[in-house]
Structure formats: structure tokens, C-alpha cells
Amino acid sequence: MQDTPIGFSLDPEEDRLREECGVFGIFGEDNASTLVALGLHALQHRGQEAAGIVSFDGEHFHAERRLGLVGDHFTSQDVIGNLSGRLSIGHVRYSTAGATVQRNIQPLFADLASGGLSIAHNGNLTNAVTLRQSLVNDGALFQSTTDSEVILHLVSRSTRDSFIERMIDALRQLEGAYGLVAMTGDKLIGARDPLGIRPLILGYHDGAHILCSETCALDIIGAEFIREVDPGEVVVISKAGVKSLTPFPKQPSRPCIFEYVYFARPDSILAGKSVYMLRKNMGHELAREAPAEVDVVVPVPDSGIPAALGFSEHTGRPYELGIIRNHYVGRSFIEPTQQIRDFKVRLKHSINQAVVAGKKVVLVDDSIVRGTTSLKIVQMMRDAGASEVHMRISSPPITHPCYYGIDTPVQEDLLAARCKTVDEMADFIGVDSLGFLSIDGLYRALGEQRRNQYVPQFTDHCFTGDYPTELTDLKDTDDSRKQLSLLVDMFDEY
Numbered sequence: 001m002q003d004t005p006i007g008f009s010l011d012p013e014e015d016r017l018r019e020e021c022g023v024f025g026i027f028g029e030d031n032a033s034t035l036v037a038l039g040l041h042a043l044q045h046r047g048q049e050a051a052g053i054v055s056f057d058g059e060h061f062h063a064e065r066r067l068g069l070v071g072d073h074f075t076s077q078d079v080i081g082n083l084s085g086r087l088s089i090g091h092v093r094y095s096t097a098g099a100t101v102q103r104n105i106q107p108l109f110a111d112l113a114s115g116g117l118s119i120a121h122n123g124n125l126t127n128a129v130t131l132r133q134s135l136v137n138d139g140a141l142f143q144s145t146t147d148s149e150v151i152l153h154l155v156s157r158s159t160r161d162s163f164i165e166r167m168i169d170a171l172r173q174l175e176g177a178y179g180l181v182a183m184t185g186d187k188l189i190g191a192r193d194p195l196g197i198r199p200l201i202l203g204y205h206d207g208a209h210i211l212c213s214e215t216c217a218l219d220i221i222g223a224e225f226i227r228e229v230d231p232g233e234v235v236v237i238s239k240a241g242v243k244s245l246t247p248f249p250k251q252p253s254r255p256c257i258f259e260y261v262y263f264a265r266p267d268s269i270l271a272g273k274s275v276y277m278l279r280k281n282m283g284h285e286l287a288r289e290a291p292a293e294v295d296v297v298v299p300v301p302d303s304g305i306p307a308a309l310g311f312s313e314h315t316g317r318p319y320e321l322g323i324i325r326n327h328y329v330g331r332s333f334i335e336p337t338q339q340i341r342d343f344k345v346r347l348k349h350s351i352n353q354a355v356v357a358g359k360k361v362v363l364v365d366d367s368i369v370r371g372t373t374s375l376k377i378v379q380m381m382r383d384a385g386a387s388e389v390h391m392r393i394s395s396p397p398i399t400h401p402c403y404y405g406i407d408t409p410v411q412e413d414l415l416a417a418r419c420k421t422v423d424e425m426a427d428f429i430g431v432d433s434l435g436f437l438s439i440d441g442l443y444r445a446l447g448e449q450r451r452n453q454y455v456p457q458f459t460d461h462c463f464t465g466d467y468p469t470e471l472t473d474l475k476d477t478d479d480s481r482k483q484l485s486l487l488v489d490m491f492d493e494y
Contacts, residue, residue: 022046022213023120025089025181027188027237029208033083036090037074039217044070045265047092050105054118056185057085061116065105089181091120103144110152114163115185121148122213123177123198123405127472164236168247175470177404181211188237195468196231196253197404197459209237214268254468257458260446261395262303262366276306281445282394283310290435292362292390298322300365307394308364322355345376357385364392371415374429391431396439396463439463
């Protein structure tokens with residue numbers, strides 16, 4: 001195993017990818033906020049640090065924003081009872097840097113000249129710092145550090161005639177990724193970035209229309225899936241029905257490939273395809289490209305399970321639950337002293353010794369970020385008596401950070417960026433062999449033929465370095481690290 005770089009964190013809490021939020025909105029339902037709370041439950045995997053709901057009862061807006069899980073607060077009638085109305089939107093979030101604070105919890109609300117406006121945003125804007133600085137220089141007063149507040153200010157300052165025109169005027173100034181739900185006193189609005197990087201779904205339930213991040217949020221309330229909101233589309237829902245606007249020039253879509261690899265819930269449907277089956281396909285492709293002569297296939301739970309099943313099916317090697325995950329360990333279980341950090345992987349994962357002792361084991365996971373969790377799990381496998389420990393990853397090496405709504409470390413902290421070869425990565429985490437799914441293999445698993453490196457069908461920059469939009473906030477500076485730090489500070493909202 002290689003030495004740990006100076007300043008490199010071994011905290012397993014920092015060794016994972018995090019989606020930054022999920023959104024849910026409903027128009028025309030008597031118990032709208034109750035259904036929003038249920039929808040947010042289904043989207044909890046997209047954000048587990050805070051949740052919020054805003055509703056409108058025909059006269060007044062009501063808001064409840066709380067730190068913690070949806071179930072910690074929004075199952076109480078004392079809370080839901082304060083959120084009356086037939087129009088409601090909600091949000092679950094992670095923070096990517098710094099403390100999670102009350103003022104950044106979404107949905108955000110502003111009382112504009114044209115009336116109240118509330119916004120919930122999934123994604124990151126890559127020109128948020130630039131826009132914010134321009135607005136501040138022009139006299140704007142910001143109440144949060146979220147990039148989503150930029151949108152409120154842009155709508156407020158637009159001189160277009162109608163509210164929807166002002167909303168579109170604001171969207172035209174944004175760069176980056178967004179799946180957005182917003183509400184006024186009489187409208188529910190959904191907007192998806194022109195490349196479709198972040199997802200947004202349109203649904204229907206008993207006369208009410210729904211906008212949300214994933215189909216699993218429709219399933220929990222028995223709602224009907226209508227369609228995905230198109231890239232660059234703005235959907236306006238009112239008493240008159242659903243109106244679709246296409247204010248952006250048509251261009252090839254680039255949905256985030258990590259929604260398929262990791263973030264979307266396995267029972268969700270993306271682009272008409274089962275996420276679960278696509279992840280099993282990734283396991284099949286991985287077994288073709290990087291086979292391993294082993295006795296047993298073990299998933300790293302929970303995200304590695306579908307790919308491990310596919311790997312097992314293709315190789316004929318038995319699939320076993322060699323790692324048992326404890327689902328009841330919270331992030332603030334014990335004060336994070338170094339001693340406790342050393343135990344955190346054991347708090348979340350236990351090795352099933354009866355399955356692995358004396359066996360040649362292949363661990364299957366969806367990705368490696370810093371490598372610290374993999375390192376500890378591999379050592380636990382050896383301590384449990386595994387004779388060989390191999391690892392296979394159902395995606396390519398992550399070599400570049402994300403600025404579109406995924407919390408990734410800076411590039412030098414990514415294991416694949418720090419190591420020159422896969423063998424060096426294997427040496428760091430202590431496995432007998434390490435293999436990754438190729439980018440072409442990943443495209444095949446998704447049912448696509450990657451045309452060439454210059455015309456990708458997905459936003460796959462974490463693997464390729466091909467960022468699909470301008471990164472304005474990271475340009476034109478002699479001190480890119482300082483600018484990146486400022487950008488990260490802006491993104492502590494989710």
C-alpha cells in the first residue's frame with residue numbers, strides 16, 4: 001500500500017460522491033404538502049442534511065425549513081399543518097462545503113413586485129460567482145450563500161413584461177446545470193437546463209400535476225409518470241393546464257452519466273430505461289472487460305449491488321453478501337475524533353466472515369473517489385480471512401471534479417488523478433488486482449454506441465475531462481485555487 005499524501009484525508013465520510021439535492025412540486029391537490037413530504041422521502045438519497053417545503057393557500061405563502069431528514073420533521077402534523085394549500089414545492093439537500101445552516105435551506109422565497117416567488121434548485125451554476133458579484137456591485141443584498149438565490153435576483157431585476165418572460169430572461173443568463181421547480185401564487189414552474197444535465201420529471205395524480213427529480217417520487221404517492229421535461233424546456237402549470245415553452249435553441253442533450261451509475265434510485269426510470277437493469281448491464285460489461293478468477297462475488301453495499309449481480313451472472317461465480325451494511329449510523333453518531341474516523345467504516349460495514357474466509361473474493365463497487373473507504377474495506381476482508389481480494393469498478397476512473405451538482409473533491413484528492421496507473425491505485429487500496437469499466441463499455445451498458453470522443457452523448461467529464469459548458473467562475477484568474485475555493489463556498493447550500 002502506498003503512503004498517504006500529506007494533507008490527504010482518510011475520513012471515510014469524505015470518500016463518496018454526493019448528489020446535492022432533489023426537488024418535488026405539486027399543483028392542484030388538497031393535501032399538497034403532505035404529498036410533497038412523501039415525495040421528498042423517496043428522494044432522500046439525493047440529500048440528507050436538510051429539507052424544506054413552501055406552500056400557498058390562496059392568500060399566503062407558508063414555509064417550513066429544517067435541518068435533518070424529512071422523516072425527522074415532516075411527519076408531524078404540527079409541521080405539515082402549517083403548510084396548507086393546493087400548491088406546494090419541496091427540496092432535500094446536501095452541503096458541499098462548510099456548515100449546513102438554516103439560511104441556505106431551500107426552497108428559497110422572495111416577495112417580488114409581481115408577488116411571491118419560491119424556488120427549489122437541483123444542480124450547480126458555473127457562473128454563480130460572477131453573476132453574484134455583478135449583482136452585489138449593482139446593489140443587490142443576498143441573504144444566503146446559495147447560487148440559487150442568484151436566480152431570484154435575476155427574476156426581480158428583469159424588465160420583461162410578464163412573470164414567465166422575466167423567469168426565462170433569468171434562465172438565459174445561467175450557465176451550468178439545473179432541474180428547477182418554482183411557484184408563484186397561481187403557477188407551478190419547472191425548468192431544465194438546455195443540455196438536460198440534471199433530471200426533471202412531469203407526473204399526474206388525481207387531477208394534480210407534479211414536477212420532481214425522479215420517477216421513484218411518483219411511485220410513492222401512486223402518481224402517473226407523464227414524461228421527462230425536455231432539456232431547455234420550461235413547463236408552466238396553472239388552472240389552465242400545462243403549457244410547454246422552448247426558449248432555448250435545440251441542441252444534443254447531455255444528461256449526467258452519474259445519474260445512471262450511482263445517484264438515481266435503482267427503481268427509477270431514466271430516459272425510458274430501468275436504472276436497476278442498466279446497472280446490471282454495467283456488471284455484465286465489467287465482467288467481459290475485467291474478469292477475475294475468484295470464488296465469490298461480493299458487492300460493496302448498497303450502490304454496488306446491481307453491478308455485482310450482473311458480474312456474477314456473466315461469470316457464473318456465486319454472488320454473496322460478504323459485507324453487511326448498518327443503515328442506522330448517522331453522520332453525527334459520535335464526535336469525529338481521529339480514533340472514531342478509524343472506526344467509521346466498521347460502523348457502517350461488517351464483514352460476513354462465513355462467506356469470505358479462505359476464499360478468493362472480488363469486490364464490486366460503482367466508483368472509487370479518494371480510495372480511503374476501499375482501502376479500509378479491503379483490509380477488513382483480509383482480517384476476515386480472505387485469501388485474495390480483488391476489486392472491480394462498474395465505471396471508469398474518476399479523474400476530474402464536477403461543477404454541475406455532484407460533490408467531488410478537488411482533482412488532486414481524486415485517487416485516479418493522483419496515481420499514474422491502475423496498478424498504483426491497486427497498490428494504494430491494497431488489492432491483488434483492480435479493474436474498471438471502460439468509457440466505451442459504460443456507453444454500451446447504457447445501450448449507446450459512443451460515437452467518438454468529440455461527440456459524447458452524456459455529461460461524462462468526471463471520466464473524460466470534457467466539460468459540456470463554460471466554467472466561467474474558474475477562468476480568467478491567476479489563482480485558480482482561490483477562485484475554486486470561492487466557488488465551493490458558494491455551493492454550501494445543498
